[in-house]
Amino acid sequence: MLLILYFGDKMDGISKKAENVLIVANPGTGKTTALAKMVVKLLAEGVKEPDILCITFTNKAAREMRSRIDEEIKTAGIDAKPYLIDVHTFHSYAYDYLSRMGLGYELAGSNMLRYSVYKSFMKDNAFNYSHGYILDDLVPKTENAIRYVKSFGILPSSIDMEKAAKELESAYKSHPLSNVTLEEAGAFLKYFVNAYSTYEKEKESSGSYIDYNDMLIKFVQKHDGKKRYKYVLVDELQDLNELEAQIAVLSGDSLFLVGDRKQAIFGFQGGSLSSFEKFENDESFRKENKVLNYRSLQPILDYSKMHFLSNTNDKSYEKELEGLKSNRSKGDADVKVFTASKQINATVKLYSEMKIGSGEKTAIITRTNGQLVQVSRLLDRKGIEYSTTAGSSTSDSAKEQIISYLRGMLYDDRDTVVSALFTPFSGITLKEAFEVSKNWPMWGSKEHGKVPKEVLSVAKPFFERKKELTIDRVGSLFDEVILPISMQIGKDYYLTAQALNSGATEFFELVPDRNIEAFFDYLSILEENYEPAKEEKSLLLTTVHKAKGREFDNVIYVPISGRNNESFVDMAVYSIIKASAGIDVREELAEEQARVDFVAFTRAKNRLYVVANQNNEDSYKIEGFEADQIDSEEEEEPKTTKYDEAYSLFVNGRFEEAKKAIGHKEEWLLPMINDYFSTERDLSYSMVESAGDPYSFLKEKILSISELHTGPINKGLRAHEIAKMLYEGTLDEGTLTEDEKRYLENIKAVGSELGEKTKTVQAGAEVKINAALKDIYKGFDGNTGFKAFLDAVYESSSDKDKKYVILDYKTDKDDGKASDHRRQLAVYKRLFAASKGIDEKNVSIAIGFIGLRGKINTGRLEHKLDLSQEKAVQMKTFERHLERFLSYKRDPIEFAKAVLETKSDEPLFGNIKKQLEEEIKNKK
Template sequence: MENENILENLNLEQKKAVQTTDGPVLILAGPGSGKTKVLTHRLSYLIKQGIPGQNILAVTFTNKAADEMKKRTIKLLTPLDAARLTGFIGTFHSFCLKILRKEIDKLDYKKNFVIYDEDDQLNLMKEVIKNLEINQEQFPAKRALHVISSLKNETIDYETYRENAQEYFEKTIAKIYQAYQLNLKQNNALDFDDLIMLTVKLFENFPEILEFYQEKYKYIMVDEYQDTDPSQYKLIKLLSSKYRNVCVVGDDAQSIYSFRNADFRNILNFEKDYPQAKVITLDQNYRSTQNILDAASKLISKNVYQKPKNLWTKNPSGPPISIIGTWDEKNEAEFIVQKIKEFLKQGYKLHDFAVFYRTNAQSRAIEEAFIKNNVPYKLIGAIRFYQRKEIKDIVSYLKYIAVNDSMSLKRIINTPTRGIGKITLDKIIKNGIERVAEEKPEVGIFHKFIQKAKEIAIKNPLTKLLKFILKEIDYQNYLRKTYGDNELQAGLSEDEARWQNIEELINVGAEYDKLPAQDGLKEFLEKTALLSDADEIQNNKEVVHLMTLHTAKGLEFPIIFIIGCEEGILPHSRSLLNPLDIEEERRLFYVGITRSKTHLHLVVSQRRTSWGSKEANMPSRFLSEIPEHLINYEEYNGEIKDLIDF
């Protein structure tokens, strides 16, 4: 039978998940249960069953997950079958982007819109609040953006919000929201949240467009369903409402993104939304030891709102979970360095280790200890490649060349300096660059350069355009003048390190050179706008990985240290008064624990520096929820179990 190879090496529940193709399906996938394997085998099975590839939609949350899904699915298929995999596999945002590129004119937008990243959004918001003469202390730009993002995640547009606004705060946000949206539209730009909100709006307002995509995507798969926000939930509900062949995969116990408006009730209520749903639970774990799984299961059982699972494995019981008491954060970091050195002597590699923490600020003491002891490390979720100043400078040139948006113009007009003042810049934005170029020679020179760059963009590969920009603005010399005196590690000056990033940007650009000229520029701008932290993690590098517990989701390491296991840190102080927030903190701890393959270290500090002084801490309540027989209390510099007195 031709499907036999697809079903090989799957356990009973995995086979059931792969073979249940019609109607609504909920796959509850515990950590390390082979979720990606099931998704890829299910995709392959659909193709083998004769489902037309173009009728399949598979959505994920990161480009990395989507790329892995594609690659692994193609490996399972013959070249002939793989060629039929012509549906869409990608992120929610990239799926909506694809639709909007074709259909957004129905909503009175231009199809060649750009996507504003967080910095672009923040700069625009600051400008909006200033122009509205609203008190920026009462309504900081970041706060306003957060509120508007939440509204967009609920698919509430500014007209609807304005109609229902009653309090002073709501009425002011309504004004800001309206001005922000109109400015975005004027700049022919969308922000991330617009991508999904406008697609939902399109489907709701134009039934014929919705029906077209319902016919196109008759089989829908959604990864990490517990992380969907209301707009993503609504999008899937609309698309699946005709044929109802929707398969969602996720784990309510790993829902940790409520601050991004993710609603774990979406997965808990799936059977209410789809009464005919089949529920399949994947509870066999292939990653961790039984001790780790028992600890995780006991911990998460304390949550009221959950779908119970019984995690088990054929792996050995493994060593007990280590709980370590240290004196302070410096002592905590010294312990981790010492422990890593011990494991390295046993044959482990640096990439086998990860340090997790609740907030980014906790990494400082660890970083200092690693630098002092020459332990190579990589900080995940710090300044990402595409968020670095030099990269944003050049990408802003590309954006302006593509669509003339004012936010990019403001960034590049004096980078490097051209002596163009704010009054002149305001005139350019108000009256157009052509008119001002006739009056001001410096603007005329800049305008000619941009026109020439646009001509190159139309006919030439992306790298030629990049090299032209860099040469014309003499960017390497600009970096030398700006940063040349600053020394960095590894013998590089700061300007050299930044120029190396520019060289890497050209390498990235080369990947788009095979596309037609304007398509290469457009796809490059789209790809860079949609990248996330998780897309940058590479486990093959010989470094210890440092990251927050939120960033750790979806990863695995043989040896893990979770630091700051104290009340007020994990669980976070902001969650202490709300039982639902405590449940999310517990889920976050559960995610951290279940990343570990064999060795798990939970570190408690008796004192931690806060606002310049040492403060005493209580051990996290979550530690007391792990059964005693699974724990080994370790001593470090005389700090023993007495320090962790429950």
């Protein structure tokens, strides 16, 4: 279904008899006050309170509007009952109308939409991205995109797929996407509509759930045609989407509209400038332009005006901004543009060096929440207090730790349980967790469900809780363990725990299929709605969109370069809207960057500092305003998040151990590091390379905290098994899945092409090779060995001057890492030659890409044989990495110090760092 939009160019439906008013309210000119004064004027003229409707976008704006109306009524001294005036958001107004009609609904939250999208993507096998990227990036983007499409009244049933596909093809040919092919973009269009349809069907099957857009759609569908109010006053006109504009017209005889096209920054939510312009062009409206600013000093207004006009092609804005003046004559304004190579670091440095007066409010305003988290991380490291409208840098780490603990409580495999033991909630000490991870393989099997008795003994409190736990009793785990310990760690950690607790409750209410994996999928896609504290600090971190309608003494604005390229999500969405509603939203979004900047600038009262980068500095430098470079200081050491081990023991009932943990610090971590590096073992390529991340190396290699394998990794392992069995003649092709059969065909094709081009035949699969390290690296003189497994070895048929080819199979989705793979093969080539006692010149390398499939699943699985040979620099790079590893073997304390230099906000790292620092200090 596609709703018939309410007006054409002539604005059908608007009363021509009564006066309609449209006020263009420039920033800081008192638009809310104008609305309140209009209400007072109407009341003074005898209009009854129930005949007036005031409508805006957020609950906060609605509360502010009601408060301002109350003040103006008192100031005017008129006898009125302001509580009888309806003041609503669009959604509360629509919901209230539907309720009065006897239609009862429950609100479907963001998580229902996200989970439906995720399930649809998984069912369609839509992507070849990592599972984490799908959950963290693509699902949220698609959720927003569905809301955007729906804000135009477009439902899945009204989408003409053929027409949308043609629009997408035309758009792609005009502006090709750099990261996906046309075929992939077309495939995503289908996956998107499938996900949208899945969501709508699941919502309908639930019986009574509707989302915010449904409220607006159903209002229009169910409206009886009677205008309930004589006067409808609408704030933030520029942010109305097509449905909201229609609701305003349907609701009253006369319209009093206030807005500013220059502040239209909610296009991603469906805010439509075309709605504003149609009202503006209607002759029944009396127009006013407010230009007296009560907020900013004149230089700030001048800079904002000049920047905006230099970044728009619409000449009508010149008239709107003509005469924009400040009513503030006192105060020293300061407007500066800084350029920095590292914007976030420079921003924090700039703030820390500012002289801020008592009682002044400062805002660091960014374009994205991601930027805010980066700013918060640096402020935390400096110990600077702030309030924020987004989650802090702690949130992601907290979510990961809590889900890891829950997984360990509900699953039985060794790697999952060990990961859970290293969380703050396990009830055992770090030393005990390390003891378990190191010794589990010696104590017993890694087999699923079989826990050695020694492990049960060391981690007794963990397994006692685990034994009693079922998925339906997860709530008790939050109440008894997760929430109390999270509160001790810190506010942001606790807020994340609360969000996950609410999400778990929501899962049991909404999802009928209560299996464990579905539970964790649901928690992974949760949207965290971060509510800032009611009492703000003197410094606020906020995005431009959250800063709308606010003012600050000082503003530091951190812009990003405008988006020049659409994503495949954008292209699908724009094509659907163009095909279904005939609206080209690209035109409306074209100058959104200039509008975002304008809103950010005009939040400032006295000081405005813009911190640009080298890519966008020219667009912010305005003649007559100071510009300067700002050096980005080195990052501070992370303010690591630690948890109190003693408190964790106490919460888990280990009271005596908690007492001991308070005052007793045993040396145990440095000995484990020393033991690892002093033990003689064969080295491998992955071992040497992974030491480049010392903290991860410590966790995975020394402490045996395994990373949980994802689908793509397991697929790669299976493809290598197939290749080995094919060579050995033990492969039963009848047992393969359809996916595995396609890998098999690619393995055969690569092998055939290699043999033909190099005149060789396969002579081995999964070939293990060993050689002395000194034979492949002349800078080492010792007995250490080096080992590797070669996927396949090919050799020439002639024994005279025999040639060899080392083939490495890769299941990468593209060939972007070919250079890294060649570095690995360069090492294997030297190792193979040393093990055979032959000249390296007789050995060549080959990469067999057997899983090329792009980023979006089109049904293709292709292959490519890469016969390019290594370059000398690649071996030199490996030798540098090898020397780093050997330096750690010579002096393990150097490795420990490298671990301490890691920048990580993980609570586990905080406790490891504390332990290492104490042990190193005691060594001196």
